[in-house]
Amino acid sequence: MIGSIHPLGRSFFARDPRLVARELLGKVLVRRGADRRAGTPLAARIVEVEAYLGVRDPAAHAAAGRTARNAVLFGPPGHAYVYFIYGNHYCLNVSCEPEGKAGGVLFRAVEPLFGHEEMARARGITLRGPQDWPKLTSGPGRLAQAFGITRKRDNGRDLTSAASGLWIGDDGCTAPDIRVTPRIGISKAQHRRLRYVLDGNPFVSKELKSG
DNA sequence: ATATCGATTATCT
C-alpha cells in the first residue's frame, strides 16, 4: 500500500544526475493530498528516465546558465522542475546536485500502479483494458498529463515530502536489468548515453527501445 | 516588437 512507502530524502537527490537517474528506476511516483481533489491516490513505478548534467551539458536547459525558467535546476535538490514544450506538453524533472550546482533527471515513462481510471480521465482517453495502460504514462508529456502536473502548479514543489502531495517513494522493489541508451528528442550531445530504462518493461516509450 | 524553436504527441498514409 502507498501508506507503507516512505519518501526519498533530500540527500538522495544531492548527487550526480547519472547516479540519481539510475537509482530512480523502480521507485514510485505518488500524487495525493490537498493539491489534487481528494479521492484515489495516483502511484506509478518509474521505468524510464534521462539525466541532464547542468551547465556543461549542451542538451540541458541549464546549459545557457540560470534563467527564470530553469532556476529550479540550480536550487536545492529534490524539487520539481516542470517545463512546457512544443506548445502542448509539460515535462517533469527532479533537481539534483547540491544547491548552486545545476542538474536534473527527466521522467520519461512510469508504470501505473494505482489510479488508472483517474489517470485516464486526466488524459482524456477511455480505457478498454490493460492493453491501453501504456497510453496513460508512456512518454514524458503523457505521464505529466496523467498526474495533472503543470508548471504553474508544480514547478518548484518539494518532491521529498509526502505533505507536498507529489513525491517519490521507495517500496522496497529493486530494479532488475537496467539498459543505458542515448537520450530522446535532443539535437545536441546526441551521442551521450544518459537515458536509463528498465530493460523489457512494456511501459518504456518505444523510441530507441533497443538502443 | 517580432521571429525562432523545442527534453512531444496524435493522427494521418
Add this chain to the structure above:
DNA sequence: GATAATCGATATG
C-alpha cells in the same frame, strides 16, 4: 514515416 498542432521562453532589433 511524415507532419500538423500549439505557445512560452529566449534572442534579437
